Amino acid sequence: MTLNRRTFNALFGATAAGLAMPSIAKGAGNSTVVVIGGGAGGATAARYIAKDAKGAINVVLIEPKTHFTTCFFSNLYLGGLRSFESITHSYEKLAQEYGIRVVHAYATGVDRDKKQVRIDAGDPIPYDRLVISPGIDFNYDTTPGYNAADMDLAPSAWHGGEQTKLLKAKLDALEDGQNILMVTPPNPYRCPPGPYERVSMMAHVLKSKGFSKSRIVVLDPKPKFSKQGLFQAGWEQYYPGMVEWLGPDVHGGIGNIDAQAGIVETDFDDFAGDLLNVIPGQMAGKIAQLAGLTNESGFCEIDPTSMRSAVDQNIFVIGDSSIAGDMPKSGFSANSQAKVCAMHVRADLLDSKRFPAKYRNTCWSLIAVDDGVKVGASYGATDEKIGKTSSFISQAGEDAETRAATYRASVDWYAAITADMFG
Amino acid sequence: MMNRSAACIVGSLVAAAFMNQSLATLSFANGELLGGEILNIAGDVDYGAYLAGECVVCHRAGSEIPTLYNYDKTYFVDAMVRFQQGLRKNTTMRDIALQLGDEEIAALATYFERAAE
Ligand SMILES: Cc1cc2nc3c(=O)[nH]c(=O)nc-3n(C[C@H](O)[C@H](O)[C@H](O)COP(=O)(O)OP(=O)(O)OC[C@H]3O[C@@H](n4cnc5c(N)ncnc54)[C@H](O)[C@@H]3O)c2cc1C
Numbered sequence: 001m002t003l004n005r006r007t008f009n010a011l012f013g014a015t016a017a018g019l020a021m022p023s024i025a026k027g028a029g030n031s032t033v034v035v036i037g038g039g040a041g042g043a044t045a046a047r048y049i050a051k052d053a054k055g056a057i058n059v060v061l062i063e064p065k066t067h068f069t070t071c072f073f074s075n076l077y078l079g080g081l082r083s084f085e086s087i088t089h090s091y092e093k094l095a096q097e098y099g100i101r102v103v104h105a106y107a108t109g110v111d112r113d114k115k116q117v118r119i120d121a122g123d124p125i126p127y128d129r130l131v132i133s134p135g136i137d138f139n140y141d142t143t144p145g146y147n148a149a150d151m152d153l154a155p156s157a158w159h160g161g162e163q164t165k166l167l168k169a170k171l172d173a174l175e176d177g178q179n180i181l182m183v184t185p186p187n188p189y190r191c192p193p194g195p196y197e198r199v200s201m202m203a204h205v206l207k208s209k210g211f212s213k214s215r216i217v218v219l220d221p222k223p224k225f226s227k228q229g230l231f232q233a234g235w236e237q238y239y240p241g242m243v244e245w246l247g248p249d250v251h252g253g254i255g256n257i258d259a260q261a262g263i264v265e266t267d268f269d270d271f272a273g274d275l276l277n278v279i280p281g282q283m284a285g286k287i288a289q290l291a292g293l294t295n296e297s298g299f300c301e302i303d304p305t306s307m308r309s310a311v312d313q314n315i316f317v318i319g320d321s322s323i324a325g326d327m328p329k330s331g332f333s334a335n336s337q338a339k340v341c342a343m344h345v346r347a348d349l350l351d352s353k354r355f356p357a358k359y360r361n362t363c364w365s366l367i368a369v370d371d372g373v374k375v376g377a378s379y380g381a382t383d384e385k386i387g388k389t390s391s392f393i394s395q396a397g398e399d400a401e402t403r404a405a406t407y408r409a410s411v412d413w414y415a416a417i418t419a420d421m422f423g
Numbered sequence: 424m425m426n427r428s429a430a431c432i433v434g435s436l437v438a439a440a441f442m443n444q445s446l447a448t449l450s451f452a453n454g455e456l457l458g459g460e461i462l463n464i465a466g467d468v469d470y471g472a473y474l475a476g477e478c479v480v481c482h483r484a485g486s487e488i489p490t491l492y493n494y495d496k497t498y499f500v501d502a503m504v505r506f507q508q509g510l511r512k513n514t515t516m517r518d519i520a521l522q523l524g525d526e527e528i529a530a531l532a533t534y535f536e537r538a539a540e
Contacts, residue, residue: 048476332480339476353469358522360477362515376515378522392518405487409515412485420480 030058031349034117034127036107036287038063038091040070041133041319041334043421048342049131050098057349060125061094062117064106068422069160071191072331073414076366078157078168079201080208087160093423107134110291112312129345132293132300132309133319133334134285135159136190139298142221142281143183143257150259154276158190170275171202177213181273183254183264184220188299189282190320190329192226193375197365198277200231203239204368217271218245219254219264226328227365227375233396234367284321291315299323304381305357307341316341324359325385326377333361335417357381364410370400372407457508458500464529471534474527477519483540492540499532 035046038061050059069088076082094100105119116124138156140147146154157167174180180202184195199216206214224247225231235243252267257278264271283289283298293300293309300317301310304325309315318341319334327333340357347354362376377391394406475491484490491499505511506520523531 052472335480336477339473343473355470355473358474358477360480360519362481374515376518378518390518390522392514394514408485408487409481412483412488413481415485416483416488417480419483 030056031128032058032060032126033129033131033345033349034060034062034125035131035133036062036117037133037135037285037319038065038068038094038102039133039135039319039334040072040331040417040421041338042131043068043091043094044335044338045131045133045316045318045342045345046100047094047098047421047423048339049345050094050100052342052352053346053350055099057346058101059099060101060103060127061091062103062105062107062119062125063091064104065161066091066104069164070331070414070418071158071160071164071194072417074157074160074164075194075197075201077164078171078198079204079366081201081366081369084165089418089422091422097423107287108290110287110315112291112315115314128314129348130315131338131341131345132285132288132291132315132317132321133338134287134321136282136284136320136329137286138280139283140280142186143278144255146257146259146278146280150257150278154257154259154262154278156279157277158185158194158279158282167277171205174206174211174214174275176209176211178274179214179272180216180275180277181262181264181271182216182218182277183257183279184218184222184225185279186221186281188329189279191331191363192328193231193363193365195279196225196227196231197367199243199245200234200239200365200367203235203242206242207239214242216243217273218243219251219266219271220245220247221254223247223249226363227373227393229396230373230394231365231367234371234373238368238371282320284317288317288321293317294321295323297323304384304386306344307337307357308344316345323385325379325382326388327359327361327379327386328363330361330363331417332363332413333359335420336360357386359386362413364406364413366407366410370404370407372403372410374406374410456497456501458504458528461500461504461525461528461532462497464525466529466531466533467526468530468534468537470527471530471532472538474523474531475534475538478531478535490540491535492538494532494535496532496536499535500528503528503531 035042046061073087091102095102105121109118116126118124155163155167157163255265257264262273262276284294302322307316307318309317318337320329336359346352359379364374373394375393378389379386482491503520506516
C-alpha cells in the first residue's frame with residue numbers, strides 16, 4: 001500500500017499538519033504523478049493535482065517546449081487581432097509557484113510494467129499514476145501526396161507556434177488577385193469550427209487590405225461543418241463573393257496534393273492556390289500509440305466516469321488523444337477533462353473524495369471584428385460514453401451588441417483558461 | 424477593432440451587475456432575492472471546489488465575465504435561480520444553471536464565498 005496522507009496520519013497520529021509533516025510530505029515517500037504534454041489538458045491536470053494535493057504528491061510535467069503557444073486564438077493572431085506574445089505562455093509559474101518539476105524533454109516510450117516514462121534527454125521517470133495529453137498527430141492517408149515534409153511549403157498550422165507564424169507570413173505576403181486554397185480535415189479533428197474561423201480571419205485580412213480580386217476556396221471532405229449556417233451567413237455579410245466552400249457533393253473527393261505547385265486535384269477539377277493551407281486528418285499524439293493505449297480509431301478509449309485509460313488502470317488519457325464521446329476536441333474540453341482526471345488521481349493516491357464527473361465545453365468563433373458566435377454543451381458519464389446532457393448555440397440574426405458581447409466573453413475566457421492552465 | 428471605451432462602459436456595467444453591492448440593487452429592482460431554500464442547505468465545500476473548476480475556466484475578473492471569488496452566497500444563489508427561471512438571459516449561464524441541482528448550487532455558493540483567488 002502506498003503511504004498517503006490518511007495512512008500517514010493513522011500511523012503517526014498526526015491530525016493537523018504536525019511538526020514532522022512538512023518535511024516528510026515533500027520527501028521521497030510521496031507518490032509521483034507524471035504528466036506527458038504541457039498543453040490544454042496536461043498543464044491543467046498538473047496544476048490541479050499539485051494545487052489540491054498541497055505538496056503531498058510529486059508532480060512531474062514532461063514537455064519539450066519551454067513556451068506554449070495556444071492554438072486557441074491563433075486565428076485571431078492570423079487576423080491581426082492578437083500578438084504572438086499574447087498567445088504564448090511560460091511554464092515558470094507551474095515550476096515556481098506550484099512546485100511542479102517541469103522536464104523539457106520528449107517522451108519516447110512508456111514502460112507500463114515498470115511504470116516508467118522514457119525520455120529523449122535523461123533517465124526514465126517512474127510514476128505511480130501517468131496522465132497523457134499529447135494532443136494530435138497527423139494521419140497523412142487523408143491527404144495523398146502531402147506529408148510532414150510539405151509543412152514548410154503548405155503549412156497546416158494545426159499545431160501552435162512556428163506553423164502559425166509561417167501561415168501568417170504567407171497570408172500577409174499575398175497580393176490582390178492571389179488566392180488561398182484550403183483543404184480541411186475529415187472528422188474527428190481538433191476544434192471543429194477552427195478551419196471556418198480561420199477562413200473568416202483570413203478573409204478579414206484580405207478585406208482590410210482592400211483586396212477585391214483574391215478568393216478563398218475551401219475543399220472540404222465533409223458534407224457539413226460546425227456552425228455552418230452562422231459562418232456562411234457571416235461570409236455573405238462581411239466578405240461577399242470572397243469565400244467559396246465546396247463540399248464532397250461538388251468536388252467529388254480530394255485527390256493528389258502537390259504542395260510545390262500549389263495544386264489540389266479532385267474528382268471534379270484541379271484547384272490552384274498561391275497560398276495552400278492543408279489540414280490533414282488526425283489521430284492521438286504518437287506517444288499514446290507507442291504506449292499501446294490507442295484502438296483501431298487511432299485514439300484512446302477511456303472510462304467516461306474518470307478519463308482513466310480503458311487498457312491501463314494507472315494511466316489517464318485526456319484532451320484530443322482521448323475518445324471523449326460527444327465532446328468535441330477542444331482546449332475547453334481538454335481543460336474540463338483534466339479536472340475530472342485530477343480529482344481521480346488524487347483520490348487514487350490520497351483517498352480524497354470522488355464526485356460524479358461533470359464535463360463542459362464552449363467553443364467561440366470570431367466571424368468578423370466584434371462579431372462572435374458560440375456553441376456549448378454540458379456532458380456527463382453514461383454507461384458507454386461521455387454523453388451530452390444539454391447544449392446551446394448562437395442564433396442567426398442576433399443583434400450587433402449580442403455578438404460583440406459574445407466576442408468580449410471569449411476574450412475573458414482566453415485570459416481565464418490560460419491562467420487556469422499556467423497559473 | 425473593438426471600440427475600447429464603449430466596451431469598457433458596457434463591460435463595467437455588466438461586471439457591476441454581478442458584484443455584490445450592485446447586485447443588491449439589481450435584485451431589489453427585480454423583486455425579492457430568490458433561492459432562500461437553497462441557502463438552508465449546508466454546502467459541501469469539497470464538492471464546491473470540484474464543481475468550481477467548470478466556472479473558473481471563464482470567470483476571472485474580465486470585461487464581460489466577473490470573478491466569483493469571495494462572492495456573496497445570497498447573491499450567488501439568487502443569480503443561479505434567476506438563470507434557471509429565465510429571468511436572466513445569458514444563454515451560456517442559463518444552460519449551465521439548468522444542469523445544477525440545489526445541492527450543487529449550495530456547494531458552489533459555499534465554496535466561492537470562502538475562496539480567494
Ligand atoms: C486553429 C485552431 C483554433 C483553435 N481554437 C480553439 C478555441 O477557440 N477553443 C478551444 O477550446 N480549442 C481550440 N482549439 C483546439 C485546442 O487547441 C486543442 O483541442 C487543445 O489544445 C487540446 O489539448 P491537448 O492537451 O489535448 O493538446 P495540446 O494542447 O496540443 O498539448 C499537447 C502538448 O503535448 C506535447 N507533447 C506531444 N507529444 C509529446 C511527447 N511525446 N512528450 C512530451 N510532450 C509531448 C506537445 O508539445 C504539446 O505541448 C483550436 C485548435 C486550432 C488548431
